[in-house]
Amino acid sequence: MNPRAPQGNNVVTQSLAQIGNCGLFLLTLLAAIPRSFRYVRETIRQLWFVGAMSLTIIMVCGLFVGMVLMLQLYHVLSIFGGTSASGMVVALSVYRELGPVVTALLFAGRAGTSITAEIGLMRATDQIDAMEMMAVDPIAYVATPRFLAGLIAMPLLCCVFCAMAIFGGHLIGVSWLGIDNGTFWSNMTAVVEVHTDIVNGVLFKSLAFGAVVSLIAVYQGFTTPPTSEGVAYATTRTVVASSIAILALDFVLTAFLM
């Protein structure tokens, strides 16, 4: 059956079945975490791959998001004579929403897709079956290290993203548009709260998004049909499902954490 073919009313049923299977896969992953401790080196290797190798895109995007945000806010706030609050608003926007959400979307596009494609190709070329035959648990050796690496990397990448966004905002606001440097920082530090904005906003959200994106990426890789079209389709599904999940989860988390 062509997976791209429209399937009418079955779409809802199939989506629910996918979510259910993904939930069961999560339980399998969590159960395999103790067994994966012997593959610490593999987890570190994956952490380098999904974390360190994503740094460039995260830093560049963070910088531009901060710069654009400051430009827009300065323009709007200047109408009310409140340009001195620009830095504060940039910080709150980035810490509470843009930082975790944009980092997660970029992470899904950069690392999630490569995880899915890599595992999908391993399945298509019998590497997963070969591990099974060598009595090596592929969930503990392949899936769990990638899941844990995503979980660890996301909050760290989000911190880098936020720092670069603030730097971008400062660059535009202070260096270009002439906002006072002291005002920029003092307004920001007066309003930003560690628990509400940093812990709940940056760390908790990014941890949740990291878990969701990594789970979806690994799940799609493991369940992809072992064909080139299957791998391509699974990679696309990783981006689509991750993006929807990130934005939906962001709404739920924001509603509960506010």
Added chain:
Amino acid sequence: MTEPVRATSDDSTLVRVRGLTTVLNGKTIFDRLDMDIPRGKITAIMGPSGTGKTTLLKHMTGQMRADAGEILVNGKNVPDMSREALYKMREGIGYLFQNSALLTDFDVFENVAFPLRQHTKLPEVLIRNLVLLKLQAVGLRGAARLLPNELSGGMARRVALARAIVFDPMLIMYDEPFVGLDPVALNQVLKLIRTLNQTLGITSVLVAHELDAIKQVADHVFLIANGKVVAQGDPKTIANDGSAWTRQFFGGEADGPVPFQYPAGDYAQALGFGGAAK
């Protein structure tokens, strides 16, 4: 706890298949198939393409569940095994995949060393020597640092063979081991399979189509078709046992009980003659 496959029993049969029934996508692959793989011998499984030879190996190793039947490996029923028991059993089995299945992140050396690193705590120098021994046996010691994408199909198969035997397992399953090998490599691989069998008492199961190679190396041949064993016996005599199956299969004839064409509708009708083409 299931032990790795070791030659501990006096039983002359290492793998016993009884009443194996498998239906895939509505097609019956095995229909109450019975088979005994003798211990310490080289057994070849032959048959037309798509007849389920690889599927049979997957059943024996627990990679795929059958719809019914028993598969006893060293006296233990594979379908009843837990995951842990299956893994324990597989530690004693070497398996050569049809498409080699080398780990693409690792070079040749690390591919062969992989099972040793996962299941033993041998010192690095011993792992190195064991791997080089196996690579020398398949003629690829000089290719130890090449990546899988730098190997030809035949070389990749020989690396996979080195990986399959690195543990000196007591049961090795070879899925199409001779495909893509040049005559020199083929001869060496045949010698290697025979030597492993004779010196270590390894039981070998081969899935292959090359009758000449099978005649040189196998002790026993099963010919399967239509979901059952249709002929078995000594490789030098089975081709001449006179049955329609063996006559057609080993003679390479188009007509006979082994269909060359996959089941299909009327040919003329499909071409649009004498009715609407589908």
